[in-house]
Amino acid sequence: QVQLVESGGGLVQAGGSLRLSCTASGHTFSSYTMGWFRQAPGKEREFVAGISRSGGRNRYADSVKGRFTIARDNAKNTLYLQMNSLKPEDTAVYYCAARDTMVLLTRSREYDYWGQGTQVTVSS
Numbered sequence: 001q002v003q004l005v006e007s008g009g010g011l012v013q014a015g016g017s018l019r020l021s022c023t024a025s026g027h028t029f030s031s032y033t034m035g036w037f038r039q040a041p042g043k044e045r046e047f048v049a050g051i052s053r054s055g056g057r058n059r060y061a062d063s064v065k066g067r068f069t070i071a072r073d074n075a076k077n078t079l080y081l082q083m084n085s086l087k088p089e090d091t092a093v094y095y096c097a098a099r100d101t102m103v104l105l106t107r108s109r110e111y112d113y114w115g116q117g118t119q120v121t122v123s124s
Contacts, residue, residue, distance in 0.1 A: 002027040002113050004096050009118030016086050016122070022079040022096030022115055029077040030054070031100050036070060036081045037108055038092035038120075047106045048094070049081060057104055064090075086122045093117040 008020040020036070035050040049070035051058045058070050069082040079096055097111035105111060 002029070002032060002098050004098060004113055004115035006094065006096050006115040006118040009094060009120045011121045011123065012086055014086060014088055014122055014124050017082070017084045018086065018120060020081040020083070020094055020096075020118060020120075022081075024077045024079070024098065027100075029072075030074040032098040032113075033101050033103060033105055034070075034072060034079045035097045035105060035111060036079075036094060037097060038090075038094045039117075040092040043092075045095070045108050047108070050104050050106055051079070052104050053102060059104055059106060083120070086120075088122045088124045091120060091122050093119050 002024050003026045004024055006022050036048040037045050038048050039045040047061050049060045051070045055072045067085045071080045095117045096115045098113040099111045
């Protein structure tokens with residue numbers, strides 16, 4: 001079992017940047033495929049980005065391609081999401097998720113472990 005804690009959210013103006021972090025504890029971080037999801041008020045949770053166990057493969061939602069970058073540091077048990085050129089529509093609670101698998105997953109129901117979320121608000 002792994003515990004996940006997100007940080008780095010906040011309020012930023014449109015066009016600005018934020019970097020989210022997700023620190024894992026309790027199990028071997030490098031065993032887990034990791035993902036970032038977000039949920040805006042009144043909307044379903046949606047996939048943002050995913051990364052393989054080694055970090056060699058990643059995948060992005062079309063809405064964030066070219067603006068967001070997912071990365072991981074297995075030595076530090078930490079997942080990152082660098083968010084650039086932020087837009088008001090990026091406003092949401094952002095969650096990191098984990099599953100002990102080699103498959104790069106994009107659906108929320110496929111992940112077993114979740115953090116508590118961190119709020120990102122982008123003002124226009």
